[in-house]
Amino acid sequence: MTSASPRALRSPLRLHGDEAEGVRRRGDDVPAESMETLRMPVLLKTVLLLTLSNTFMTFAWYAHLKELNQKPWVVAALVSWGIAFFEYMLQVPANRIGYTQFSIGQLKILQEVITLTVFAPFAVIYLRQPIKLDYLWAALCVCGAVYFVFRGELAAK
Secondary structure (H helix, E strand, O other), X not given: OOOXXXXXXXXXXXXXXXXXXXXXXXXXXXXXXXHHHHXXXXXXXXXXXXXXXXXXXXXXXXXXXXXXXXXXXXXXXXXXXXXXXXXXXXXXXXXXXHOOOOOHHHHHHHHHHHHXXXXXXXXXXXXXXXXXXXXXHHHHHHHHHHHHHHHHHHHHO
């Protein structure tokens, strides 16, 4: 068994290849080769969980503007907190999984890209907001941020 990296020691979710040998987990009756093919890549798990999390977050932050506009703000806040609970139930594991492979800066930029990807259709479809050309320019700036945060990994490959 190879020695684990410090980041792998922080999270039991980072068990790949030789590191995973000898660890009992659900599915031990399945051959190791099959388990490897069943495992979803860290990036995919992180993106899926963050997308679901952001869907809850967007509703928690903005749906009250449409649905609870006539209610006292404290009612909107309590409803939003209730929705946000489910956001955190997805966001915390997403960041823990993502942190096994990505830096905090990379996770934050990934989160922002996902936030805008979820928010744009929400604003247009649910809140009936018009699309503006400025949103395209802002999206291009975010693409630049993605490039600068991930360029070290891109150059290494």
